[in-house]
Amino acid sequence: MAKNREALLKKEVWEYDESCPGCKIDHLKESNPGIPFKLLFYVWIVVLCAALPISSLFPFLYFMIRDFHIAKREEDIGFYAGYVGSSFMFGRALTSVIWGMVADRYGRKPVITAGLISLIIFNTLFGLSTNFWMALSTRFLLGSLCGILGPMRAYASEVCRKEYQALGMSIISTAWGIGLVIGPALGGFLAQPAEKFPHIFSKESLFGRFPYFLPSLLISTFALGVSVLCYWLPETLHIHKENKEQNELYAWEVAAYGGDVKEKLKKFEGKGPNQQQSLLKNWPLMSSIIVYCVFQLHDMAYAEIFSLWAISPSEYGGLGYSTADVGEVLAMSGLGLLLFQLFLYPPMERILGPVMVSRIGAVLTIPLLSSYPLIAMLSGVGLSLLINCASLLKNVLCVSITTGLFLLQNRAVTQQQRGAANGISMSAMSFFKAIGPAGGGSL
Secondary structure, three states, X not given: OHHHHHHHHHHHHHOOOOOOHHHHHHHHHHHOOOOOHHHHHHHHHHHHHHHHHHHOOHHHHHHHHHHHOOOXXXXXXXXXXXXXXXXXXXXXXXXHHXXXXXXXXXXXXXXXXXXXXXHHHHHHHHHOOOOXXXXXXXXXXXXXXXOOHHHHHHHHHHHOOHHHHHHHHHXXXXXXXXXXXXXXXXXHHHOOHHHHOOOOOOOOOHXXXXXXXXXXXXXXXXXXXXXXHHHHOOOOOOOOOOOXXXXXXXXXXXXXXXXXXXXXXXXXXXXXXXXXXXXXHOHHHHHHHHHHHHHHHHHHHHHHHHHHHHHOOHHHOOOOOOHHHHHHHHHHHHXXXXXXXXXXXXXXXXXXXXXXXXXXXXXXXXXXXXXXXXXXXXXXXXXXHHHHHHHHHHHHHHHHHHHXXXXXXXXXXXHHHHHHXXXXXXXXXXXXXXXXXXXXXXX
C-alpha cells in the first residue's frame, strides 16, 4: 500500500496537467524566477477597487445622516453613523467563510468576479439612498456579497514564489491602505458637488438631488472597468479532472516542503483531505487571526473617529474641518504609504521577520495616538503639518502590522485550506470591524 501511494505521489509531484490552471501557474513560477509584475498588478488593482467603497463614506456620513433627519440632536448623529459604518463589516462577517469555501471549491476567479459585480450594484444604490434604512441595507448587502479580499490574499501568495510572498502581501496591504485613503479623499472632495461646484452641478441636477451619489458613481465605474480586466485574470486553484482524493494533498504538501518523499509520506500518513488538521486547532493560524482582529478593530474605530473628530465643531473638541479638508489630509497619506510598502517593507520583513515588524508597529502606535489631543490644541500651519504627518505615520504603522499578519496566516495552511483560512480571518475581522464604527461613533 505504501509503495503504491509513493508511486502515485511521485506521479502527482512531477506530472504536469495542461488542463489544470494551478499547474500552469506553478509551471510559470518554475520557468520564470523573477517577480510576476503583471499578476501582481492584477492583485493591486482588484484589491484597490475592493477597498475604495469601505471607508469612502466616512467624510460625508455625518452630513448624510444629518440630511436623513433621523437624529433628534446633533450629538446623536455619530450614533446613527456608527450603525451605517458597521453594517458593511457585519454583512462581511456573516459570509466571508462561505466565500472562502467557494473559492477553495470552484476557484478564486469566480468569487472575485461576483464580488466586483456586487460592488458595482450596491455601492451605486448606496449613493442614491434617500433614508437611513436604505443606506443601512445597501451597505449590509455590499458587505455580504463582496467577498473579494479573502480569495485575493490566497491568490497573492499563490502567484508568487516563496521569496516574493512578502512583496505579494505588501502589494495587497498597499492597495488596501491606499484604497482606505483614496476612498475617503474621493468622498470628501466629491460629496455635495452642487454646493462645492455650483457652476458645474446645479441643485436641480441628479447630483444636486442626490448629493452623495458622485463619489459612489465614480467608484462603481472604476469597479466596472476592473471587472472587465478580470477576464484576463488567471486562475490559481489546482483543478484536476481525475478524482485524486488523498494523493493530491500528499503531492502538494511534499512539493511545498521538499525533501525525501518517504519521510514526507510517513509524516502525512492518514491525513487525506477529509482528515486534515482542523483550522480552528491550527494555533499559528488562529493566533495570528486573533491579533489581526484586535488591530483591525482598532483601525476601523480610528478611521471613523478621525473623520467625525476632524469635521466636528471646535466647541465639541473637533478640528472644525470641512469634508474637503478631511479628504486632503487622507490623500496626503497615500503617496508615503505607497512608497513605504513597495520599497521599505519587503527588506524590513526579510531582516526582522513579519512578527517583529508587527510588534514594532504596535508599540509605536501607542504614543502616536496619545498625541492627537495635543495636536487638536494647535491651529494654522502647525496643525496642518502635524495632522498630515500623524495621519501618514498611523497608516504606515497599521499597514505594516497587517502585512506581517497576512504572511503568517497564509504560511500556516496549505493551498487546499487557504481560501477557508482567509475566510475565517475575514469573518472574524469583519465582526470586530463592525464593532469598531458602532462603538467608536457612539463614544
